[in-house]
Amino acid sequence: MLGIARIPPLLLAYVSYAMVAAWFCWPVAADPTHLALGHPGNDVGNHVWGYAWVAASLLAGELPTHTALLSWPAGGSLWFIDLFDVVLTLPVNVLWGPVAAYNAANLFNFWFAGVGAERLGRRVSGSAPGGWLAGLCFMATPQLLGQAYNGISETLAVGWLPFALAALVDVLEGPTVKRGAVAGALQAVATLFNWYYGLFAGIFGIILAVRAWSDARSGNGPTLRTFVAPVATAAGVFLAIAAPPFSLFAASMSADDALVTRDPDFVWKTLILHNMTDLMALLHPGRFYSPDLKLVFGEDLIVVVYVGYALLIPAAIGAWTARVRGPGRVWLSAAAVFALFALGPFLYFRGDYVQAVGGWVPLPFLALFKWFPMFSRISHAYRFVVGLSLALSVLAALSVRGVRHRGGDVAFYVGIVAALRLFETTCASSAVFPLVTTVVSPPAVLAQLEGGAVLDLPVGVPILARSRFLIDQLAHRQPVPFGLNEPTPKVLFYNRYTQYLLELERSQVTLLGERRPLLDLELGRASLVDMGMRWIVVHKADYPASQLPKVLRFLDLTATVTHDGDGLRIYRLDSAVASVLPAAEN
Incomplete structure (x- = not known):
C-alpha cells in the first residue's frame, strides 16, 4: 500500500482507465490479428477493409481519396471515415496487419476517452478525484460499447472532444494567444477524428462563450477585449489544420463517382424512419431497443442511447452543489441542449412519434436541420448522447467537490459511484457485454x-x-x-x-x-x-x-x-x- 501511495495520482488514473479499456476489449485478446471487435453482421468488415486500404495507400505515397477496389468497373471517390485512427495506428498496421490496428484503435480510444474526460473534469472541478470519476463515467458511456458492437469505430474517438473543451475553458478563464492556439489545434483534431465531435465541440463552445460573455458583462471575468487575439488565433489555427482535410472530404462526397454521399433527402428519410431516438430508451434500463432494428429491418445494428442513473444521480448532485456562482449551471445547460438535440427532429416515445394538433411534435433539431447545412447532413441524432454524457460526467466531477465541502468520505463516494457506473453499463444497460467479435480469416x-x-x-x-x-x-x-x-x-x-x-x-x-x-x-x-x-x-x-x-x-x-x-x-x-x-x- 505504501508503494501505491507514492505513485502519482494522475498515473494511477491512467492505469485504471487502461484496465477498464482492456476489460472492454478483452474478447479479442485471444487472437488480436484475426478477431475484430464487433458483430460480424454489422460494419466491422467495412472498417477493417478501410484500415487495410488507407494504410496501403499511405505506404505507397498516395492520398486515400479514390479506390478501384470497390464499385467495379469504375471505382469511386472515397474518404474513409476513420482515416485518422488509421494514421494513428499505422505502425501497428505495418507490423501486425489491419485487424490488429483496428483493435488497437478501439483499445486506445476507450482509454483516451477516460484520459480526456479526466482532464476536463479536473479542470472544471479543481478536484483530482472528481477528474478521475469524470473520466471513468465518460469512458463507460453505454453508447460507446454499443458502437463498438456495431463496428462503427470512428465514433469511439471521443477523447479529443473533452481535451478540446478543457483547452477552451483555459482560454475563457485566462485568455492568451498561446492558449488560443492550443484550443484551436485541439478543436481541429477533434473535428478530424470525427466530424460529429467537431460539431459538438462547437456547440459546447457557444454555450461556454455565452457564460464568458455574461461574466464579462457583470465584471466577474476577463473583459471582452482580451478575447479578440486569442479567439482570432484559435480560429486561424483551426482552419489551417482542419480546412484542407475537410475540403478533400467534401470533394469526395460531391464527386460524380462518390461511393458515400449525404443527399439531404436520403439523410432525412434515414433520420426519421431508421435512426429515431426514443425518449423512453434514454431512461429505460436493460435490453430495451427502440427502434429495434433487428425486428423492423432485420439488421444486427443496435441503437444504444441509455444514459444511466449511476451517472444521472451524481450529476444532479453536482449541478445542485455548483448551482450558485459556479460552473454547475453552464454544464447543466449543455446537458439539456445535447439531450434535446439527441431526440432528433420529432418527439418519439414508446416506439412511435407523438402527435399533437394533427402532426408529429416538432423539436428544435428540426429547425436547425432546415436552416443550417451542417445539421442537414446529420443522419444519427442519437449520437448527441455523447455530448450529453460528457456534460453529465463533468457534473459528476463537481459532485465530488460538494462531498468534500460537506466533510464526506471522498474516496468512498468516488469508489461507489464508479463501481455502480461500470455495473450499470455492462450489466443493466442496452449495450451488449461482453462484446462479440468478428473472425477475419478469409479462406x-x-x-x-x-x-x-x-x-x-x-x-x-x-x-x-x-x-x-x-x-x-x-x-x-x-x-x-x-x-x-x-x-x-x-x-x-x-x-x-x-x-x-x-x-x-x-x-x-x-x-x-x-x-x-x-x-x-x-x-x-x-x-x-x-x-x-x-x-x-x-x-x-x-x-x-x-x-x-x-x-x-x-x-x-x-x-x-x-x-x-x-x-x-x-x-x-x-x-x-x-x-x-x-x-x-x-
Missing part, C-alpha cells in the same frame, strides 16, 4: 484469385452483412462490384448475365428453367469478361437450401469450377464457353 484459396474482378454471391445478403465480402477481398485483392453499404450495384442490372443470376436468386422457383435467353446470356457473359470480371464466388451457406441448386446448375453450365470447399464454390469466367449453347444441355 486461403481466395489468395489464388487474380487477373480480374470478383463477384460474390448471393447479392441479396443484408447490406451490412455484405461487409464480409470485403474481408475476403483482403485475401484476393481484386476489385468487387459492391460499394460501402449500398443497394445492388447498377452494373449487375445492366448486364443480362448478372441480371439472370439476380432473377435466379430472387425467384421462388427451385428448378432451373429449360427456356433461357441463351444468346443474351452468352453476350452478357462475354461482356463481363471483356470488362475485366474473372471470378464468381458462391457462398453456399448464405443461400436457402431450395435455391442453391439452380444457381449452381446455371453457373456449372456457363463458367468453370475451380474450387468447391470451405463453404465456397468458385467459378472462373473464361473468354469463351460453348456450354451456354443448346448443345451443352445434352
Whole structure:
C-alpha cells in the first residue's frame, strides 16, 4: 500500500482507465490479428477493409481519396471515415496487419476517452478525484460499447472532444494567444477524428462563450477585449489544420463517382424512419431497443442511447452543489441542449412519434436541420448522447467537490459511484457485454484469385452483412462490384448475365428453367469478361437450401469450377464457353 501511495495520482488514473479499456476489449485478446471487435453482421468488415486500404495507400505515397477496389468497373471517390485512427495506428498496421490496428484503435480510444474526460473534469472541478470519476463515467458511456458492437469505430474517438473543451475553458478563464492556439489545434483534431465531435465541440463552445460573455458583462471575468487575439488565433489555427482535410472530404462526397454521399433527402428519410431516438430508451434500463432494428429491418445494428442513473444521480448532485456562482449551471445547460438535440427532429416515445394538433411534435433539431447545412447532413441524432454524457460526467466531477465541502468520505463516494457506473453499463444497460467479435480469416484459396474482378454471391445478403465480402477481398485483392453499404450495384442490372443470376436468386422457383435467353446470356457473359470480371464466388451457406441448386446448375453450365470447399464454390469466367449453347444441355 505504501508503494501505491507514492505513485502519482494522475498515473494511477491512467492505469485504471487502461484496465477498464482492456476489460472492454478483452474478447479479442485471444487472437488480436484475426478477431475484430464487433458483430460480424454489422460494419466491422467495412472498417477493417478501410484500415487495410488507407494504410496501403499511405505506404505507397498516395492520398486515400479514390479506390478501384470497390464499385467495379469504375471505382469511386472515397474518404474513409476513420482515416485518422488509421494514421494513428499505422505502425501497428505495418507490423501486425489491419485487424490488429483496428483493435488497437478501439483499445486506445476507450482509454483516451477516460484520459480526456479526466482532464476536463479536473479542470472544471479543481478536484483530482472528481477528474478521475469524470473520466471513468465518460469512458463507460453505454453508447460507446454499443458502437463498438456495431463496428462503427470512428465514433469511439471521443477523447479529443473533452481535451478540446478543457483547452477552451483555459482560454475563457485566462485568455492568451498561446492558449488560443492550443484550443484551436485541439478543436481541429477533434473535428478530424470525427466530424460529429467537431460539431459538438462547437456547440459546447457557444454555450461556454455565452457564460464568458455574461461574466464579462457583470465584471466577474476577463473583459471582452482580451478575447479578440486569442479567439482570432484559435480560429486561424483551426482552419489551417482542419480546412484542407475537410475540403478533400467534401470533394469526395460531391464527386460524380462518390461511393458515400449525404443527399439531404436520403439523410432525412434515414433520420426519421431508421435512426429515431426514443425518449423512453434514454431512461429505460436493460435490453430495451427502440427502434429495434433487428425486428423492423432485420439488421444486427443496435441503437444504444441509455444514459444511466449511476451517472444521472451524481450529476444532479453536482449541478445542485455548483448551482450558485459556479460552473454547475453552464454544464447543466449543455446537458439539456445535447439531450434535446439527441431526440432528433420529432418527439418519439414508446416506439412511435407523438402527435399533437394533427402532426408529429416538432423539436428544435428540426429547425436547425432546415436552416443550417451542417445539421442537414446529420443522419444519427442519437449520437448527441455523447455530448450529453460528457456534460453529465463533468457534473459528476463537481459532485465530488460538494462531498468534500460537506466533510464526506471522498474516496468512498468516488469508489461507489464508479463501481455502480461500470455495473450499470455492462450489466443493466442496452449495450451488449461482453462484446462479440468478428473472425477475419478469409479462406486461403481466395489468395489464388487474380487477373480480374470478383463477384460474390448471393447479392441479396443484408447490406451490412455484405461487409464480409470485403474481408475476403483482403485475401484476393481484386476489385468487387459492391460499394460501402449500398443497394445492388447498377452494373449487375445492366448486364443480362448478372441480371439472370439476380432473377435466379430472387425467384421462388427451385428448378432451373429449360427456356433461357441463351444468346443474351452468352453476350452478357462475354461482356463481363471483356470488362475485366474473372471470378464468381458462391457462398453456399448464405443461400436457402431450395435455391442453391439452380444457381449452381446455371453457373456449372456457363463458367468453370475451380474450387468447391470451405463453404465456397468458385467459378472462373473464361473468354469463351460453348456450354451456354443448346448443345451443352445434352
